[in-house]
Each structure stands twice: as structure tokens, then as C-alpha cells.
Amino acid sequence: MDCSKMDCIRKGHFSNDQIEFPSEERMKKRAAAVIECCQEIPCNPCMEYCPVGAIKVAGNINAVPTIDFEKCTGCGICLGFCPGLAIFMVDLSKNHGVVTIPYEIEPPDQGEIVDLLDRAGKVVGEGEIEKVKKLKQHDRTLSVSLKMEKDLVKTVRGFRRKK
Numbered sequence: 001m002d003c004s005k006m007d008c009i010r011k012g013h014f015s016n017d018q019i020e021f022p023s024e025e026r027m028k029k030r031a032a033a034v035i036e037c038c039q040e041i042p043c044n045p046c047m048e049y050c051p052v053g054a055i056k057v058a059g060n061i062n063a064v065p066t067i068d069f070e071k072c073t074g075c076g077i078c079l080g081f082c083p084g085l086a087i088f089m090v091d092l093s094k095n096h097g098v099v100t101i102p103y104e105i106e107p108p109d110q111g112e113i114v115d116l117l118d119r120a121g122k123v124v125g126e127g128e129i130e131k132v133k134k135l136k137q138h139d140r141t142l143s144v145s146l147k148m149e150k151d152l153v154k155t156v157r158g159f160r161r162k163k
């Protein structure tokens, strides 16, 4: 096991510099999935449900998945099938940044102003709930899109409601 995986398991999350993000150029074209799966467990629905084959769990089912950002269409389907909620979406194609996360509790309201949280749960700024949707492929997992300053898209991994 390499050091980054051990560090992730110990802390319960990756550090920003341990996560593979798409290039700035790619994020400006359309949304892209980012995978922060560090547990070597027998799991692969992310690969099974990706309609374009952008995600690979290569070698054996315990391997950590990898993603081809050029193949990824930004559809968001994989996000709702990951049992570990380990997939999120980043998007720099608008005038602002957007991070879309899987969400399984009482949904926030569109337009609601929220505190933006990093991977460790620290408040890193304020954002707005841009969209709450449930894709037809998903059972109950919602996709919540958070609007934010562009320079926060690699940092934000959650939000906290103010009310």
C-alpha cells in the first residue's frame, strides 16, 4: 500500500494534493467526476454504471478506480452509485465554480446560502445551492450543486446549512 492510501485511511480523507483532478482546461469545458476512493475494497459500481467506460477498476475488484477525464461526459451517474459517497463533480465551465456532491438527507433549498466545507469539515467560504436534483438512474441519492468562487472547486467537499 502506498503512503497516500495509508495517510487517507488514517485521516479518513485524502489531502487536496493526493487527489487526481482534471486539468484547468478540461474543467473549463464541462463538469467532470473526481474520485477520492482510497479503500482497497471489493467494489466497482462506479465502473459498472459509467455509460462511457470512463472509470476503470483495473486488475482486480479491490483496486482503486481510475478515471479518464477526456471520456467523462460529466453526466453525474457514477456519483449516485458509489456506496462510499466518494465521487463528486467539479465544473469551471460557467462564470463561477460548481462542485456537485451526493446527498442523502433532507435536501437544502435552491438559492440557499450555505457555509462551504473542506474535506476535514472546516469552513472555507460561503456558497449558494445552485441545484438539487435526482437523476432517474438513482434510487434516493440526490445531487446537490454548490455555486462558489472558482478557486474553491478543488477544496470544497461539503456544506453546512446556516438555518
Ligand code: SF4
Pocket: 032, 033, 049, 050, 051, 052, 053, 054, 055, 067, 071, 072, 073, 074, 075, 076, 077, 078, 079
Ligand atoms: S460523470 Fe458520467 S461519464 Fe463521468 S465518470 Fe461518472 S458516469 Fe462516467
Ligand code: SF4
Pocket: 035, 036, 037, 043, 044, 045, 046, 047, 057, 065, 081, 082, 083, 084, 085, 086, 087
Ligand atoms: S463505487 Fe465508490 S467506493 Fe466503490 S470503487 Fe467506486 S469510488 Fe470506490
